[in-house]
Amino acid sequence: xxDEKIKGPASYFPSIEKKYGQPMSHWFGIVxxxxxxxxxxxxxxxxxxxxxxxxxxxxxxxxxxxGKR
Numbered sequence: 001x002x003d004e005k006i007k008g009p010a011s012y013f014p015s016i017e018k019k020y021g022q023p024m025s026h027w028f029g030i031v032x033x034x035x036x037x038x039x040x041x042x043x044x045x046x047x048x049x050x051x052x053x054x055x056x057x058x059x060x061x062x063x064x065x066x067g068k069r
Contacts, residue, residue, distance in 0.1 A: 009059035009066075016056045024060075031064040039065060 005011070013024050020027075030050070034042045039061055046057035 009063040012056055012059040016052075016060065019056070020050070020052065027060045028064055031061055035068075 006013075016027065017023060027046075030046070031042055034045055037045070042061045043054065043057045046052040046060065047054060050057075052060075
């Protein structure tokens with residue numbers, strides 16, 4: 001087991017799950033459903049339709065899109 005801290009977008013995931021009451025798989029699915037929209041369009045969607053803060057929305061979108069590269 002590693003003692004290294006999680007870095008990058010994934011560092012937000014525990015607080016996102018706690019604050020919004022859904023597992024990350026739920027949010028990843030929502031982002032996937034918005035593709036091929038652009039990054040900031042999806043961030044705006046999460047903020048408007050799901051009441052998510054900018055940092056949390058940005059972290060989720062960045063994580064999903066990074067996996068597409």
